[in-house]
Amino acid sequence: MFELLKEDAGARRGRLTLPNGVVQTPIFMPVGTQATVKSMTAAQIHDCNAQIILSNTYHLNIRPGSALVERLGGLHKFMGWNKPILTDSGGFQAFSLSKLRKITEDGITFKSHLDGAKLFISPESCIQIQKELGSDIRMVLDECIPYPCEKSACQKSVERTIRWAQRCLKAHQDLPQDGKMTFAIVQGGVYDDIRQDCAKALAQLDFPSYAVGGVSVGEPEEEMLKQVAASTQFLPKNKARYVMGVGTPRQLLRMIALGADMFDCVMPTRLARHGNAFTTRGIINLKNAKYKEDESPIDESVKSYASNFSKAYIRHLVVANEILACTLLSIHNTAFFLQLMQEARTHIEIGDFHAWSKNWIANYDSGE
């Protein structure tokens, strides 16, 4: 259940109540595709103030299999995470693994990227798999359209995504109503009118909540924000709005201003593993020689377990290719994103989100 608590110049402060806990929005969800937020323990994720994490239907169904996860007590127990989990449907893999799949009206047939085994995911089985995994939020099967995409092809794809959403909704309604939610996904590529039609059609279906998909697939940032705006404005106010797969700190703040409530992105954890850290003055690359003797923590204003260490030490770990570098930077970056969301919530409550966010972005863009 989603409750809208306050609005401030387009930004929304909300509360999502799920079987495994309450999520305060706006919120960022760390990505744990394979039932792990890479390099972090559940306790560490928790200490970064994560309220909900994301996992993936396609990956978990290929390995270890949703039936096994169910037998072992569900995803929460399996991975030792007792707060909410959102599972993505595998629709994005239709995009990222486009060479390994075939889409028909029935669903998506994948050729496993691990062993070539055939895996068919239909709208119905997609919901069933996510039910077996036990996630708090399930995503409908959608087709993430590449960029660029010709308009008529986009239109046809979106129509199918809507039909799939209807089938997913039916599958969702056939399951016990235990507080678990299923989100529909607005697609439409760069075409505002298609996005508008899609959002309206899905809104009519009265899903528990909604997502905006198909963004940040190669289009410029302004285009991406335009797509989000074109989608969110036609979604019901009393439902959560999750923008999938994004974004940078700047994008997050700007999307919050467009009325988005939830986000996920691999960026903080992936960049961490690649030696980069987010700071209030932009991204820094710890591999750079200039940090060799830097005794200060990554960012004085971001508190996490990683604050205990100097840039010089973390740089050493990165350069030496030590596993701990991945962990410490993932902790830092995850805490950074979640702290940003906490501040955003606070400023929406205060009522100065716009001014604060403008100032925050200016500082972020100013560089070191």
Place this chain on the structure above:
RNA sequence: GGUUGGGUAUCCAAGUGGCUAAAGGGCGCGGACUGUAAAUCCGUUCAUCGUAGAUGUUCGUCGGUUCGAAUCCGACCCCCACCA
């Protein structure tokens, strides 16, 4: 002392007459990354001129053969293995 094999750029290593400033790696330096086939990928890495390109100095050392040598010849210095 003898017999083999070997000494190539910061390290490992290919190259046995011209297409070689010299393959590949590593290290170093820099960059990319957005619902994770990603602890990955890309660039760069002798010196000087901003890049293109040009010039200079290189393949243990010294000398030689040749129009031309990292590559052939001689001497010498090191290293490894085996023999004694």
